[in-house]
Amino acid sequence: MIRDITIGQYYPKDSFIHKLDPRTKIIGTFVFIISLFLFRNKFLPYVVVIGFLGLVIGASQVPIKHIVKGLKSIIFLMVFAIVFNVFLTSGEVLWQWGILKITKEGLENAGFMALRLTLLIMGSSIMTFTTTPNHLTDGLEKIMNPLKRIKVPVHEISMMMSIALRFIPILLEETDKIMKAQMARGADFESGNLIKKAKSLVPLLVPLFVSAFRRANDLAMAMEARCYRGGEGRTKMKPLKYRKEDFISYLILVLYLVSLVVVKKVSPV
DSSP: OGGGOOTTOOOOOOOTTTTSOHHHHHHHHHHHHHHTTSSOSOHHHHHHHHHHHHHHHHHHTOOHHHHHHGGGGGHHHHHHHHHHHHHHOOSSEEEEETTEEEEHHHHHHHHHHHHHHHHHHHHHHHHHHHSOHHHHHHHHHHHTGGGGGGTOOHHHHHHHHHHHHHHHHHHHHHHHHHHHHHHHTTOOSSSSOHHHHHHHTHHHHHHHHHHHHHHHHHHHHHHHHTTOOOSTTOOOSSOOOOOHHHHHHHHHHHHHHHHHHHHHHHOOO
């Protein structure tokens, strides 16, 4: 299960998406996420979204099975959202037992909610799969650069987000090692009810937190040893520059939004 979590991992390739400016990918990801909430429970707009996402995944050359692996980390959230919508949405009753009831509208909302969460995770994963943490930091800092005028520590915020993303795969690997070590000593993380499983995680969480704090301390000492003092006066060895591919990508993004709005207007269901 731990190895199936792919959030924050970079997948090296020489694709069209990998070569794009990180600002293009960050803005494109935010636009894609926002587009998922522009319409509600209509089938045809989702066809446009799925087609656009399929085009991006194909251009990124990231294997689809590698992207789907990341969905396993949100199964619990997805099941919770589905159950919540199925049983607590009012409407045409299809089945009822006591206070529990399943409605037609509840099933519809649950289905679209699951689809929306799936597309959201897959779409946002493309950004981390195709962008290194360093480029992600530079892109975020450049996008938020106007906030410096109101004394927002843009460089520090971007650095923290980048370090957090970089630490995700490291901590997952550390968790996997600790789990195997504990299982070799007879620990059982699978059997028992929910409370027993939660208690069995205590021997796992304690060394994981110790390891995380140790790594954070080592990183801080390494940054201080290199005289890191924040973003003031720092220059870039490779400044970000928009290229022709980025403008083409922005044009495709605009066409995607326009087509989505048009389909939403003409869609009967």
